[in-house]
Amino acid sequence: MRKQILNAIAIAGLSLSTITGAHAVELDLAPGKNKLDAIVELPIKKVRAVEANGEILFLSENGRFVLRGQLYDVWYKDTVDTMKEMEDTATRIHFDRMGADLDDYNTLSIGDGEKQVVAFVDPQCPVCHKLMKDAEKLGDDYTFKFVVVPALGEKSNELARKVFCAKDREDALEAYMSQDLETLPQKTSCDTAQYDMTLMMATLLDVQGVPFVVAPDGRMSKGRPSELENWLEGKQ
Incomplete structure (x- = not known):
């Protein structure tokens, strides 16, 4: 399905960078809004949210990386601060x-x-x-x-x-x-x-x-x- 839609996007003359760019503008993450000095792709396929000792951590699938900090959902333009919110973000879509x-x-x-x-x-x-x-x-x-x-x-x-x-x-x-x-x-x-x-x-x-x-x-x-x-x- 994803491949078919990507093919249709290609037929329409659009690229993934165009898609990202279109939504970046909508989400106020366009060039000029924030300064990007560098981008490095990390070898992480999936990330799990784990709560330990009252702190929410983000653990890579193989356990190699642990991320600390605040999660921001660009779809909803809001922070995700609790495990209940993490579960909702992972399992539901709210168009409103x-x-x-x-x-x-x-x-x-x-x-x-x-x-x-x-x-x-x-x-x-x-x-x-x-x-x-x-x-x-x-x-x-x-x-x-x-x-x-x-x-x-x-x-x-x-x-x-x-x-x-x-x-x-x-x-x-x-x-x-x-x-x-x-x-x-x-x-x-x-x-x-x-x-x-x-x-x-x-x-x-x-x-x-x-x-x-x-x-x-x-x-x-x-x-x-x-x-x-x-x-x-x-x-x-």
């Missing part, structure tokens, strides 16, 4: 804390409930279509934001772009659900900058497969929950 308006991205909506669910889907993914059918039954309690990304190759990229450039978003949802995006009427002129940002977001969130579902409380499911309503309510 990011300040991200998902309607600005390549998104289709189902339902109008108070609680928001976010799911990354691909036009050619059969399981994604089943998930969207599940969502239709829960629209009174939840609003589902389906972020359309190209997880399954260049054809998916073509169809995902058709969703973004559709003349009418309601028509796009109907065409998506009926798997008839090929004939979806398109805008005469379509600025795809926010489509490219959709790919960036999926990459930075490390979406590696579809469907990728985020519950209202931030819990993540890599795949379609077998009982969607129970999972959303935290019962599964």
